[in-house]
Amino acid sequence: xxxxxxxxxxxxxxxxxxxxMNCTSSSIFNTWLWYKQDPxxxxxxxxxxxxxxxxxxxxxxxxxxxxxxxxSFLNISASIPxxxxxxxxxxxxxxxxxxxxxxxxxxxxxxxxxx
Amino acid sequence: DTAVSQTPKYLVTQMGNDKSIKCEQNLGHxxxxxxxxxxxxxxxxxxxxxxxxxxxxxxxxxxxxxxxPDKAHLNLHINSLELGDSAVYFCASSQPGWGGTEAFFGxxxxxxxx
Numbered sequence: 001x002x003x004x005x006x007x008x009x010x011x012x013x014x015x016x017x018x019x020x021m022n023c024t025s026s027s028i029f030n031t032w033l034w035y036k037q038d039p040x041x042x043x044x045x046x047x048x049x050x051x052x053x054x055x056x057x058x059x060x061x062x063x064x065x066x067x068x069x070x071x072s073f074l075n076i077s078a079s080i081p082x083x084x085x086x087x088x089x090x091x092x093x094x095x096x097x098x099x100x101x102x103x104x105x106x107x108x109x110x111x112x113x114x115x
Numbered sequence: 116d117t118a119v120s121q122t123p124k125y126l127v128t129q130m131g132n133d134k135s136i137k138c139e140q141n142l143g144h145x146x147x148x149x150x151x152x153x154x155x156x157x158x159x160x161x162x163x164x165x166x167x168x169x170x171x172x173x174x175x176x177x178x179x180x181x182x183x184p185d186k187a188h189l190n191l192h193i194n195s196l197e198l199g200d201s202a203v204y205f206c207a208s209s210q211p212g213w214g215g216t217e218a219f220f221g222x223x224x225x226x227x228x229x
Contacts, residue, residue: 033217033218035220037156040222041223042119042205042220042221042223043205043220044220045217086156088158101148101163101170101171101218102160103150103158104160105159108158
């Protein structure tokens with residue numbers, strides 16, 4: 001089946017630094033999503049990308065849908081302590097049938113921000 | 116009001132027991148899902164239902180049986196629990212299609228089998 005490779009696995013940064021993480025896939029996706037998971041909570045959607053080459057921002061977050069449809073990155077600028085958590089990329093094929101709505105997740109990036 | 120609510124939040128049980136996890140969404144979405152998050156935090160889809168019909172079954176052991184009495188509810192029943200079933204189970208819902216909304220996740224149910 002499809003697999004997503006997300007890197008880095010973990011990051012330890014100082015408050016105020018910028019962060020970058022990315023996902024690559026062995027096959028294409030039609031939608032790329034970025035989620036954040038806080039301890040004891042479910043993943044929360046940060047950014048959704050629907051078009052190859054699309055660059056989208058949400059506050060200090062910026063994400064891009066790779067032109068090959070096989071990759072995406074997420075940048076966080078000027079990190080703050082509440083950015084701590086696990087960030088997941090997810091791809092969706094939207095091919096209908098058995099792929100209907102199915103999200104394939106990356107392994108996650110654990111972000112720690114030191115004040 | 117919680118959009119996707121799961122009960123219970125924690126479940127500790129012995130091997131061999133049968134248990135159920137309930138999920139309800141008040142978002143009016145047509146599609147609901149069960150995802151499993153293992154100890155390494157990896158999230159993998161188990162089932163998907165669209166308007167009470169099973170759409171996706173990701174080769175999950177048949178000890179796991181989802182049931183959707185209506186499109187706002189998707190419950191997960193697990194028979195003969197095994198140690199390897201210990202994980203966090205997330206329910207989610209979405210409204211697929213043009214103009215729809217992406218998957219919204221519940222808080223999770225942490226299942227511990229001892």
